[in-house]
Amino acid sequence: MKTNSKVQQLFPSAAGGIELFDEFFDSGLEESVSPFLTPDSREWGRHLSLKSSIVAAFLLVISFIFSFLPQYRAFANLSLLLTYFLAGIPALISSIEDIIDLEINIDVLMTLAAFLSVLIGSGREGGLLLVLFSFSGALEGSVRSKAKGAISSLKKLAPQCAYVVQPGGSLVLRSVRDIPRKTLIHVKAGEVIPLDGVVTEGASSVNLVHLTGENLPQTKRVGDEVPAGGRNLDGALTLEVTRLSSDSTLARIIQLITEAQESKPKLQRWLDKVSSTYAMTIIGLAFFFALVFPWILAIPYLGPEGSIYRSLAFLIAASPCALILAIPIAYLSAVSSCAKQGILLKGGVILDALAKCTRIAMDKTGTLTTGELICFSVETDGDEKEMVALAYALERSALHPIAQAISSYAEAQKIDAAAISDFHSVPGYGLEGVYAGKTLRIGHPEWIGYEVKREAGELIAVLQWDKTYALFRFHDQLRKGVRETLQKLRKKWAMKLIMLTGDHFESAELIAREAGIDEVRSDLKPEEKLAFISKYDNLAMVGDGINDAPALARASVGISMGKMGSKTAIDASDIVFLQDNIELLEWLVAKSHGVSHIVKQNLLIALGAIVLATLPALLGWIPLWLAVVLHEGGTVCVGLNALRLLRRN
Numbered sequence: 001m002k003t004n005s006k007v008q009q010l011f012p013s014a015a016g017g018i019e020l021f022d023e024f025f026d027s028g029l030e031e032s033v034s035p036f037l038t039p040d041s042r043e044w045g046r047h048l049s050l051k052s053s054i055v056a057a058f059l060l061v062i063s064f065i066f067s068f069l070p071q072y073r074a075f076a077n078l079s080l081l082l083t084y085f086l087a088g089i090p091a092l093i094s095s096i097e098d099i100i101d102l103e104i105n106i107d108v109l110m111t112l113a114a115f116l117s118v119l120i121g122s123g124r125e126g127g128l129l130l131v132l133f134s135f136s137g138a139l140e141g142s143v144r145s146k147a148k149g150a151i152s153s154l155k156k157l158a159p160q161c162a163y164v165v166q167p168g169g170s171l172v173l174r175s176v177r178d179i180p181r182k183t184l185i186h187v188k189a190g191e192v193i194p195l196d197g198v199v200t201e202g203a204s205s206v207n208l209v210h211l212t213g214e215n216l217p218q219t220k221r222v223g224d225e226v227p228a229g230g231r232n233l234d235g236a237l238t239l240e241v242t243r244l245s246s247d248s249t250l251a252r253i254i255q256l257i258t259e260a261q262e263s264k265p266k267l268q269r270w271l272d273k274v275s276s277t278y279a280m281t282i283i284g285l286a287f288f289f290a291l292v293f294p295w296i297l298a299i300p301y302l303g304p305e306g307s308i309y310r311s312l313a314f315l316i317a318a319s320p321c322a323l324i325l326a327i328p329i330a331y332l333s334a335v336s337s338c339a340k341q342g343i344l345l346k347g348g349v350i351l352d353a354l355a356k357c358t359r360i361a362m363d364k365t366g367t368l369t370t371g372e373l374i375c376f377s378v379e380t381d382g383d384e385k386e387m388v389a390l391a392y393a394l395e396r397s398a399l400h401p402i403a404q405a406i407s408s409y410a411e412a413q414k415i416d417a418a419a420i421s422d423f424h425s426v427p428g429y430g431l432e433g434v435y436a437g438k439t440l441r442i443g444h445p446e447w448i449g450y451e452v453k454r455e456a457g458e459l460i461a462v463l464q465w466d467k468t469y470a471l472f473r474f475h476d477q478l479r480k481g482v483r484e485t486l487q488k489l490r491k492k493w494a495m496k497l498i499m500l501t502g503d504h505f506e507s508a509e510l511i512a513r514e515a516g517i518d519e520v521r522s523d524l525k526p527e528e529k530l531a532f533i534s535k536y537d538n539l540a541m542v543g544d545g546i547n548d549a550p551a552l553a554r555a556s557v558g559i560s561m562g563k564m565g566s567k568t569a570i571d572a573s574d575i576v577f578l579q580d581n582i583e584l585l586e587w588l589v590a591k592s593h594g595v596s597h598i599v600k601q602n603l604l605i606a607l608g609a610i611v612l613a614t615l616p617a618l619l620g621w622i623p624l625w626l627a628v629v630l631h632e633g634g635t636v637c638v639g640l641n642a643l644r645l646l647r648r649n
Contacts, residue, residue, distance in 0.1 A: 197239030204235030235427025313617035609634025
C-alpha cells in the first residue's frame with residue numbers, strides 16, 4: 001500500500017500495512033490522517049467540523065439576506081435548511097445518543113433550544129445558535145487535535161518493528177506487537193533496541209541513557225539483560241525477548257499521554273458533575289415559564305412577546321456552554337503549547353500546582369549538567385599531541401560519548417588524526433589499530449591493564465601504543481542556559497533555588513556556584529532527599545535518576561528529564577522534559593501563571609454572558625437572536641481567549 005509524505009511523517013516507524021493502521025488507531029488523531037484515505041480525501045477531511053461550521057455560517061448569511069426578497073424566499077429557506085443539515089444534524093445525532101444513554105447535558109439543552117425555535121417561527125435564530133455552537137465545538141476539537149498531534153510524535157522514540165531470527169538463520173521484519181516472549185530478535189550496530197531481552201549471542205556497547213541517566217555505554221555480553229530503547233553502538237546482538245511491547249518504556253509514556261488528556265482540574269470536575277443537574281433544571285424552568293407566564297403576566301403563548309419565545313431565549317441564555325468550555329480549553333491549549341516545546345504534562349492541573357511553588361529543588365548530574373562528556377585532562381608519558389592524534393584516529397568514527405568527547409577535544413586543539421591501519425572494533429571493550437607497525441588500543445583501563453586512581457564522578461579512558469600510555473579524563477558540564485534560567489526564576493518569580501545531590505560536596509559546590517544555586521545539600525541518599533522534600537509544601541523537584549524518584553513523587557510538582565531520565569523517574573514525575581530542555585523551565589513557570597490568568601478571565605466572561613442575557617431574555621427585553629449572540633458569543637470569546645495559550649510566549 002502506498003502512503004503520502006504526510007502519513008509517513010506522522011507514522012515514521014511503521015513498516016507499512018497492518019503496522020501503519022495500528023499506529024493510526026492508537027494515535028487518537030483526527031480521521032483526516034487515516035491511512036485508509038486517499039491523499040485528496042485526506043486533505044478534504046482536515047478540520048472537517050470547522051469547515052462545515054464556516055460553510056453553515058455562509059449559508060445562514062445567504063438565507064438572512066434573501067429573506068428580505070420575496071421572489072427569493074424559497075432560496076432563502078433552502079439555504080436555511082442546508083444550515084440546519086450541516087450544523088444541526090451532527091448535534092442532533094449526538095444529543096439522541098446522549099438521551100438514549102439517559103444523559104441530559106448541555107449539548108442536549110442547546111440542540112433542543114435550536115430545533116424548538118423553528119416551531120415558533122424563529123428558524124434563523126435557531127440556525128445562528130447551531131452555527132455558533134458548532135463553531136465553538138470545532139475550536140475545542142481543533143485544540144484537542146493539536147495536543148494529540150504534538151504528543152503522538154513520541155512514537156518516534158522507539159522502533160515499531162524488529163528483525164526476528166528464523167530457524168534457518170534468516171531474518172524477517174515483524175511488528176513488535178506480534179512478537180511474543182522468548183522470540184529471538186537481531187539488533188544491528190547503530191539500531192535502537194526494540195524490545196526488552198537477554199543477549200544470547202554477540203557483544204556490544206549499549207547506551208542506556210534513557211534509563212540510567214548516565215551517558216556512558218555499558219558492555220552487554222551473553223546472559224546480560226538489555227532494555228528496550230537503548231542504542232546498540234558497535235556490535236550485532238541476538239536477544240531473547242523477555243517482555244511484550246505493551247510493557248516497554250514507550251508504552252508507559254503513551255499511557256502518560258492518555259492520562260494527560262483525561263486529567264481535569266478540580267473546578268472542571270465539579271462543573272462536569274453538576275452540568276447534568278443544571279441542564280435538567282434549566283430545561284424544567286423553561287417549560288415551567290412557558291406554561292405559567294401567560295397566567296401571571298397576561299401574555300400569549302406564541303409570538304415574539306409570547307411565553308414560549310421568552311422561555312426559549314431564557315433556555316439559550318442560561319446554558320453554561322462558555323462556563324463549561326472556559327476551563328478545559330485553557331488547559332488543553334496549555335498542554336498543546338507545552339507539547340510543542342517538548343514538555344509532557346500529566347494533566348493541566350499540574351500547572352495550577354506549579355504556579356503556587358515558591359521553591360525549586362534540583363538534582364545535579366543529568367539535570368543541571370548535560371550528562372555529555374568533555375575531555376578536561378590528558379596525562380601521558382609520551383608526546384601529548386601525538387597521543388591525542390592517535391586517539392582521535394581511533395575514535396572519530398565511533399558512537400561512544402567518550403569518542404565524541406575525544407574528537408571534540410582534538411578538533412578544539414586543531415590536532416589532525418594520525419594515519420592508522422588495521423582498524424577494528426572490539427565490541428564491548430574498545431578499539432584497536434596499528435600505527436608505525438605497533439599495536440594501538442583505546443578503551444577501559446581494565447581491558448588495557450592499566451591501574452589508575454579515579455576521582456568521584458570521573459570517567460577515564462586509556463590509550464596504549466606499544467609501551468606508551470595516555471590517560472584521558474572526562475566529566476560532564478553545566479547545561480547551556482541553565483544559569484540564566486535559574487536567575488529568571490529567582491528574580492521574576494521569587495523562587496528559592498536548591499540543589500539536592502548524592503555527589504560529594506566539592507563537585508556539588510562547583511556546579512552550584514556556576515549555576516547560581518542558593519542552597520546545596522550533598523552526599524544525600526534517596527531517603528534523605530525524600531525527607532528534605534517532605535518538609536515543604538509548594539516545592540517543585542527536578543531530577544532524572546532512579547534515586548530521585550521518591551522525591552519526585554512526593555514533591556508538589558515533580559519534573560523529570562525524558563532523554564537522560566530513568567523510566568522510574570519519568571513514572572514518578574508530573575512533568576517530563578522530553579528533550580531535556582531544562583532551559584524552558586522559566587517559560588513553563590510563566591505559562592503556569594498565564595493559565596491561571598486566562599482561566600479567571602474566561603470565568604468572568606462566561607458568567608457575565610449568562611448574567612447579562614438571562615434575566616432580560618426572560619422579561620422579553622431582548623429578542624431571541626440577541627440572546628443567541630450573547631450566549632454563543634461568550635463561548636467563542638472564551639475559546640479565542642484560551643487559544644492565546646498556544647503561543648510560544
